[in-house]
Amino acid sequence: xxxxxxxxxxxxxxxxxxxxxVFAPIVTSVVFSFNSDRxxxxxxxDFTFHWYELxxxxxxxxxxxxxxxxxxxxxxxxxxxxxxCTAYSDYRYNFRFKGPYLALALLPPTIPLIIMALAMLAWxxxxxxxxxxxxxxxxxxxxxxxxxxxxxxxxxxxxxSSLEAAAWNLGASEWGAMREVVIPFTRPxxxxxxxxxxxxxxxxxxxxxxxxxxxxxxxxxxxxxVQGNIDPRVNAIGTFVFLTxxxxxxxxxxxxxxxxxxxxxx
Amino acid sequence: xxEPLVKFRDVVKRFGNFIAVKRMDLDIYEGEFVAFMGPSGxxxxxxxxxxxxxxxxxxxxIRLDGELMNEVKPHERETPxxxxxxxxxxxLNARENVEFGLKMRGFDADVRREKATKWLERLGMGExxxxxxxxxxxxxxQRVALARALVTEPKIxxxxxxxxxxxAHLVIRMQGVLTKLQRELGITFxxxxxxxxxxxxxxxxxxxxxxxxxxxxGSPREIYRTPKNRFVAEFxxxxxxxxxxxxxxxxxxxxxxxxxxxxxxxxxxxxxxxxSDPISFSVSADLVTISVERSDADNCVECNLISEEFIxxxxxxxxxxxxxxxxxxxxxxxxxxxxxPKLQISYYMSWPTRSAHVLENNPSEE
Numbered sequence: 001x002x003x004x005x006x007x008x009x010x011x012x013x014x015x016x017x018x019x020x021x022v023f024a025p026i027v028t029s030v031v032f033s034f035n036s037d038r039x040x041x042x043x044x045x046d047f048t049f050h051w052y053e054l055x056x057x058x059x060x061x062x063x064x065x066x067x068x069x070x071x072x073x074x075x076x077x078x079x080x081x082x083x084x085c086t087a088y089s090d091y092r093y094n095f096r097f098k099g100p101y102l103a104l105a106l107l108p109p110t111i112p113l114i115i116m117a118l119a120m121l122a123w124x125x126x127x128x129x130x131x132x133x134x135x136x137x138x139x140x141x142x143x144x145x146x147x148x149x150x151x152x153x154x155x156x157x158x159x160x161s162s163l164e165a166a167a168w169n170l171g172a173s174e175w176g177a178m179r180e181v182v183i184p185f186t187r188p189x190x191x192x193x194x195x196x197x198x199x200x201x202x203x204x205x206x207x208x209x210x211x212x213x214x215x216x217x218x219x220x221x222x223x224x225x226v227q228g229n230i231d232p233r234v235n236a237i238g239t240f241v242f243l244t245x246x247x248x249x250x251x252x253x254x255x256x257x258x259x260x261x262x263x264x265x266x
Numbered sequence: 267x268x269e270p271l272v273k274f275r276d277v278v279k280r281f282g283n284f285i286a287v288k289r290m291d292l293d294i295y296e297g298e299f300v301a302f303m304g305p306s307g308x309x310x311x312x313x314x315x316x317x318x319x320x321x322x323x324x325x326x327x328i329r330l331d332g333e334l335m336n337e338v339k340p341h342e343r344e345t346p347x348x349x350x351x352x353x354x355x356x357x358l359n360a361r362e363n364v365e366f367g368l369k370m371r372g373f374d375a376d377v378r379r380e381k382a383t384k385w386l387e388r389l390g391m392g393e394x395x396x397x398x399x400x401x402x403x404x405x406x407x408q409r410v411a412l413a414r415a416l417v418t419e420p421k422i423x424x425x426x427x428x429x430x431x432x433x434a435h436l437v438i439r440m441q442g443v444l445t446k447l448q449r450e451l452g453i454t455f456x457x458x459x460x461x462x463x464x465x466x467x468x469x470x471x472x473x474x475x476x477x478x479x480x481x482x483x484g485s486p487r488e489i490y491r492t493p494k495n496r497f498v499a500e501f502x503x504x505x506x507x508x509x510x511x512x513x514x515x516x517x518x519x520x521x522x523x524x525x526x527x528x529x530x531x532x533x534x535x536x537x538x539x540x541x542s543d544p545i546s547f548s549v550s551a552d553l554v555t556i557s558v559e560r561s562d563a564d565n566c567v568e569c570n571l572i573s574e575e576f577i578x579x580x581x582x583x584x585x586x587x588x589x590x591x592x593x594x595x596x597x598x599x600x601x602x603x604x605x606x607p608k609l610q611i612s613y614y615m616s617w618p619t620r621s622a623h624v625l626e627n628n629p630s631e632e
Contacts, residue, residue: 165320166353168340170414171370176341180366184357 026242033235051236061221061237067133068202068217075140076198080190082141083148083197088182091156092164106146116143117210124211131213139207144197151196151256155189156182192252199248203241269332271296271422271454272317277326279312286312288478289326294456296421299448301457301469305501308475310458314424317456318345331421341370346415347424350431352407354399354414360386361395364413371418385413389443405436412447422454429464441467462502466490474498481628495626496546504551504582506593507625512543519619522547526587529565531622546625551594553621556583556605556613563616569593571613585615 033052037045055061086105090098108116120139124130129138163185167177183190205219212220218241225231270293279287287309294300302310315321316328319340328335335343346367354363364382373381386395389409394402402410408428415423425444429437445468448455459465465472466486474481474489474497481501482494493499499507510524519530522545531547539545560566569585572592581602585593593615597605605613 160351160353162349162351162353163355165340166347166349166355167366167370169318169320169345169347170367171341171418172366173339173341176370180370181355184355187357 026238029235029238030242032232033239035232035235038232039230051232055233055236055240058233060216064216064218064221065240067136067212067215068219071133071136071140071208071217072198072202074137075144075201076194078137078141079144079197079201080148080152080193082145083150083193084152084186084190086145086149087153087156090153091159105149108143108146113206117207120207121210130211131215133215135211135213136208136215136217139211140201140204143204143207144200147200148193148197151193152186152189155186159185188255188258192256195248195252195255199245199252202248203245268295270294271298271331272456273327273329274313275327275329277316277323277328279309279316279321280324285478287316287323290480292473292480292483294422294454296454297452299445299455299457299468299470300473301459301465301471302473302475303459303462303465303501304475304481306460309478310460310473310475311426313475314347314426314456314458317422318347318424319343344418344420345422345424346418346420347426348411348415348428350427352411352428352431354407354410356399358399359395360391360397360399360402360410363399363410364417366414367418381417382413385417386410389413404432405440408432408440409443412443416447416451420453422456425455425457427459428457430459430461437464444468474501476501476628491550492623493548493625495628496548497628499548499625504594504596505548506551506554507546507548508591509544509546512539512541512545515539515541520545520624524591525589526591527567529567529622530619531624532620534624537624537626547622548625549617549622551582552580552596554593554595554615554617556585556595556597556615558605558613560614561616564619565622566614566616567593568612569615571608571611585613 031044034047034049035044036048036050086102090102095101111119117139120135120142121130124135124138129135159182164177164181167181168174172180203219204217205223208217209220209223216224218237222234222237222241225234225237272292272294274290274292277287277290278285290313302313304310312321316323317330319335319338319342323336330343330345355366358366361379361382364385365378368378368381383395386392386409389412391406391409391413394406399407399410411428429440432440441464444455444457448468455468457465457469466489469486471483472486472489473483476497482489482498484492484494489498490502493502493505496507499505508522508524508526508529510522510529512520513523513528514521516533518533520533520539521528521530529547531545533539555561555563560568567587569587572584572586574584575582576599579599581597581599583595583597585595587593595615
């Protein structure tokens with residue numbers, strides 16, 4: 001009994017330590033974003049919205065936010081669409097070189113980001129696309145696709161293999177079965193993939209920094225601000241970015257967990 | 267008889283080097299309840315999938331209602347299938363599942379709703395029309411699957427081991443539901459199963475398949491009493507199979523010499539035997555008599571009791587002749603007292619000549 005209690009206590013302590021470790025920097029940043037002092041120091045100064053006002057009134061910041069949002073949404077849609085096709089081709093067909101095909105599809109996250117970013121820059125400038133918003137979208141779609149594929153593939157693996165054939169048997173063409181059965185079945189995974197890939201793109205810095213040129217995204221602007229001096233505006237921006245990302249990830253997680261439960265019940 | 271609804275002509279189905287169906291010829295008529303039965307891997311499910319268009323024949327022709335179906339896509343034929351896994355759509359409720367086939371055929375929403383409701387009510391699912399599939403029991407899902415397949419009012423319904431996932435008492439009940447439905451609708455049911463009791467209880471005709479071949483087609487009674495060959499005799503079970511050579515040919519009977527003794531069997535009309543031809547015959551386990559004294563019946567063989575299997579009113583005795591041939595006898599439990607079975611004691615198994623039935627060779631041995 002004592003031993004059990006000891007284990008339980010240790011696990012709880014570990015969990016608390018883990019959360020402190022992960023969230024302390026973020027909480028600090030949020031706290032200082034409301035602090036009137038120029039430099040982050042204890043004791044805190046007065047409570048203020050000053051830094052938020054500065055950020056919201058900065059046209060560069062607004063442009064960057066719109067850029068980030070646009071890039072995140074478009075890359076999420078492209079990555080999820082390609083990810084769905086890849087996952088479906090894996091589910092439905094058997095072909096030669098399927099192993100290498102899947103390995104290739106899952107490759108991007110294993111490449112060091114800096115290498116990926118350099119390669120992207122070299123390639124995109126060669127075809128005359130570097131420095132445009134489109135180039136960030138291309139790079140982020142590549143980066144996000146494997147996540148989309150993994151999520152959708154997991155859902156497809158729970159699908160009864162006769163489900164699609166049952167739709168054909170009841171008069172659905174291949175496209176009809178795709179529209180009426182495969183997509184509805186994978187819908188939760190598609191939605192969580194959209195949220196997750198949007199979050200990945202929204203936060204991504206290294207590749208965006210290399211290929212963005214003048215069309216900066218939020219993480220790129222943050223770096224530029226902190227490179228010059230210590231500026232509490234960064235805390236305010238950070239709070240925004242954190243809220244956006246965590247919201248997307250939480251939505252993805254909730255939908256995905258619900259879908260896992262339904263998958264088991266059916 | 268009228269033109270068959272389904273015609274298989276020289277149908278062969280190969281998967282790479284494996285031949286799932288070897289040259290099948292079969293006619294299925296309108297309003298028939300046909301059961302395909304056989305061990306797993308015998309080609310029965312492939313046959314059903316060929317009929318539904320989920321597989322394309324490698325050779326031969328499949329005709330449905332006179333029309334050549336070989337290249338017709340699954341969604342272009344009216345051959346609804348009730349799946350072994352049921353394959354209900356988990357994201358739709360009971361009614362939406364049933365409506366699916368109508369939706370794909372472009373029926374209006376209110377027509378779909380009306381028909382789906384009608385079929386679900388007919389199958390006793392009136393209370394559960396708007397239920398999610400995950401909230402239904404096994405038997406209820408079964409009914410939704412049936413309604414979904416029947417809602418388009420097809421001429422033929424395919425069923426792939428639909429009862430294999432149900433509890434024993436539900437199987438009996440669903441058998442009743444299916445037979446009644448088939449009789450009321452008057453449409454053709456093609457039913458695939460490995461269960462002899464399901465096939466015999468429901469089907470008008472049973473097709474026994476083995477190793478990709480049709481081994482025998484006939485009524486359940488024919489298959490039970492007159493198995494065509496050794497494969498069927500063994501698969502149907504509870505048959506004593508004896509092999510030997512012809513020793514004496516008479517008009518009505520043949521005398522067969524086997525390692526267990528000499529026996530007389532009816533001389534089959536459709537085949538001619540000569541002395542020293544090899545021959546096999548079967549005697550159903552429920553047509554033999556077991557006695558303690560040698561009997562004066564036409565055929566009698568001495569044997570030892572090995573074990574017994576008690577399943578209620580009927581007991582199966584497993585015996586062994588002096589040469590090691592395995593024999594079986596089915597005896598009414600109430601008659602068992604007369605024999606008082608004890609292990610390792612000699613008994614006599616006897617049967618009249620007319621109970622024996624000469625077997626053909628398996629097609630694969632020819």
